[in-house]
Amino acid sequence: MSVLATTDLTRRFGAIIALDRLTMDLPSAGVIGLVGPNGSGKSTLIRILLGLIKPTGGSASVLGSSISSPQTYTSRVGVLVESPAFIGSLSPRANLVSLARLRGVPLERVDAVLAQVGLIGRDREPVKRFSLGMKQRLGIAAALLSDPDLLILDEPTNGLDPAGIVEIRELLRQLGRAGRTVIVSSHQLSEIEAVCDHLVIVRFGELIFSGPMSEVLKRTREHIDIAAEHDEATQPLLDALVADGWTVSASDGGLRVVAGASRAADLNRAATAAGVTLSRLAVGQDNLEEIFLAMTGRVDGELTRDRHLTDVEVA
Amino acid sequence: MLAVVRSELTRLGQPRLLAIWFGLMALFAAMINTIMVTFVSGGGSLPPGAPGVAFPTLAAMESPSGLMAGLAAASSLFGVVTLSFWAVATAGDYYSSGLIRLLVAAEPRRWRLLAGKIIALLLVTAVATTVAAVVNIAVAMPAAGAAGISTAAWGTDLGEVVGTAWINLYLALAVWGVLGLVIAVLARSAAAAISIGVGYLLVVESMIKLVGGAPSDWLLGTTLNAVASGGTAAIAYGTAVALAVAYVTLGLLLAGIVFVRRDVTD
Numbered sequence: 340m341s342v343l344a345t346t347d348l349t350r351r352f353g354a355i356i357a358l359d360r361l362t363m364d365l366p367s368a369g370v371i372g373l374v375g376p377n378g379s380g381k382s383t384l385i386r387i388l389l390g391l392i393k394p395t396g397g398s399a400s401v402l403g404s405s406i407s408s409p410q411t412y413t414s415r416v417g418v419l420v421e422s423p424a425f426i427g428s429l430s431p432r433a434n435l436v437s438l439a440r441l442r443g444v445p446l447e448r449v450d451a452v453l454a455q456v457g458l459i460g461r462d463r464e465p466v467k468r469f470s471l472g473m474k475q476r477l478g479i480a481a482a483l484l485s486d487p488d489l490l491i492l493d494e495p496t497n498g499l500d501p502a503g504i505v506e507i508r509e510l511l512r513q514l515g516r517a518g519r520t521v522i523v524s525s526h527q528l529s530e531i532e533a534v535c536d537h538l539v540i541v542r543f544g545e546l547i548f549s550g551p552m553s554e555v556l557k558r559t560r561e562h563i564d565i566a567a568e569h570d571e572a573t574q575p576l577l578d579a580l581v582a583d584g585w586t587v588s589a590s591d592g593g594l595r596v597v598a599g600a601s602r603a604a605d606l607n608r609a610a611t612a613a614g615v616t617l618s619r620l621a622v623g624q625d626n627l628e629e630i631f632l633a634m635t636g637r638v639d640g641e642l643t644r645d646r647h648l649t650d651v652e653v654a
Numbered sequence: 655m656l657a658v659v660r661s662e663l664t665r666l667g668q669p670r671l672l673a674i675w676f677g678l679m680a681l682f683a684a685m686i687n688t689i690m691v692t693f694v695s696g697g698g699s700l701p702p703g704a705p706g707v708a709f710p711t712l713a714a715m716e717s718p719s720g721l722m723a724g725l726a727a728a729s730s731l732f733g734v735v736t737l738s739f740w741a742v743a744t745a746g747d748y749y750s751s752g753l754i755r756l757l758v759a760a761e762p763r764r765w766r767l768l769a770g771k772i773i774a775l776l777l778v779t780a781v782a783t784t785v786a787a788v789v790n791i792a793v794a795m796p797a798a799g800a801a802g803i804s805t806a807a808w809g810t811d812l813g814e815v816v817g818t819a820w821i822n823l824y825l826a827l828a829v830w831g832v833l834g835l836v837i838a839v840l841a842r843s844a845a846a847a848i849s850i851g852v853g854y855l856l857v858v859e860s861m862i863k864l865v866g867g868a869p870s871d872w873l874l875g876t877t878l879n880a881v882a883s884g885g886t887a888a889i890a891y892g893t894a895v896a897l898a899v900a901y902v903t904l905g906l907l908l909a910g911i912v913f914v915r916r917d918v919t920d
Binding site for chain 2: 386389390391392393409410413416418420421422424425426427428429433434436437438440441442443481
């Protein structure tokens with residue numbers, strides 16, 4: 340059974356199209372990464388699934404139930420939408436108790452989730468004294484409160500220190516292995532790459548990719564980063580390599596050549612033949628971030644967001 | 655529904671918020687009694703349209719109901735306090751921090767959230783009314799004695815006098831509170847709701863009253879003051895209650911429709 344299915348899901352905000360006939364079908368169980376540039380429609384999609392806003396067109400279902408009746412599935416869904424939101428003058432425990440009562444969850448779960456996110460011992464202080472990372476932990480605790488089948492977490496590691504990030508990463512993996520489905524929306528692609536089994540990429544409200552993480556990572560290419568001994572030799576080296584048939588682009592302080600490790604010696608010889616001595620030669624592989632940028636573009640999504648309703652209507 | 659009410663009561667259990675609310679109710683009850691007896695015993699009368707308060711005559715003060723006259727006299731001040739705290743409890747942390755997202759995601763039947771909040775706030779308002787009534791009784795007796803007002807009749811029908819005053823004030827405050835909630839839902843801001851509420855009472859309604867010949871008996875503050883007083887010369891109790899119910903129904907209808915249908919984008 341799919342955990343989440345959308346068919347032609349569309350949402351317009353005036354002239355802006357936030358979701359553009361989005362159709363996808365996500366598998367249940369495992370950790371699913373939802374990524375896209377700013378303004379790509381991720382938050383709009385999450386808000387529609389939670390019943391916070393209504394779609395302009397199309398349909399969707401969550402855990403097999405239509406989004407037109409969110410009350411049929413919200414008890415099985417835990418959420419952390421954007422920044423964690425609580426009443427600052429109340430303690431984490433009181434905030435969670437109020438949510439537990441609202442959701443009809445036994446109050447014993449409050450202790451369980453506080454322990455799960457490491458907040459036992461700090462659970463009676465006012466939330467307003469908490470750092471962003473502590474609030475983030477509390478937000479995750481709130482999402483886990485109903486022991487949900489589906490967790491939707493927007494930037495779950497936002498504000499956490501490195502140890503906290505590792506801890507939450509492991510928690511997400513555990514939840515995925517335990518048969519729950521966790522949808523993680525994040526800009527930190529290294530996080531997504533580290534924990535997700537499945538990846539969804541959206542851009543301008545349209546689906547760019549949906550499939551196993553392994554399938555995306557197959558698109559990685561090996562490359563060799565090189566640097567000339569003297570900066571002024573970089574441009575002549577680039578010209579010489581391009582003339583020699585290499586695929587080369589400027590990179591941080593040097594050049595990036597699309598080639599595998601087996602061609603490193605050839606590349607070094609080509610540089611020598613061009614009269615340039617290399618001070619650096621390192622073999623590497625594209626990561627998810629580079630694949631993502633290749634698929635979605637290298638400019639902030641909101642800055643390039645010029646697809647207004649009129650454009651689509653004309654089309 | 656009980657779950658929603660209990661959840662809301664937990665969120666309302668903020669010691670500072672309740673201390674300020676109940677503290678202001680106690681302060682106004684004490685203050686108005688002190689000022690009122692001094693003013694009434696001196697034979698003073700308020701100018702028409704004086705904002706916020708309506709003092710009784712000396713004869714009314716010396717009647718059995720004089721003991722609780724302070725509650726009715728300051729009902730508009732209590733009303734503004736109540737409106738403000740209902741607005742804070744409705745929009746304070748909810749829209750500014752995004753808590754409303756969490757709540758609607760947990761309980762998508764939004765009318766339940768709204769109804770649960772109203773019931774919870776009505777319960778806390780009952781406590782606030784009781785605080786005002788207790789302080790009123792505690793202060794009225796020594797203040798009247800010091801001002802030379804006869805309190806001989808104050809023990810007559812004590813239970814009925816106190817009970818009626820409490821119920822009338824509670825009804826008026828419930829309407830004030832609901833209106834604070836309505837404005838807060840529409841404005842999605844506690845500060846905006848308080849500004850509009852207080853601005854209306856202290857500026858708009860007073861100005862309307864000051865305009866000679868303008869009909870003002872149906873105005874909100876006048877109506878609710880009549881409810882709190884058990885009826886006035888200008889407006890009968892039954893009419894005042896009916897008008898108050900009409901205000902509440904209209905406001906709740908508007909807020910309910912907006913709250914249920916509006917996108918939660920905060």
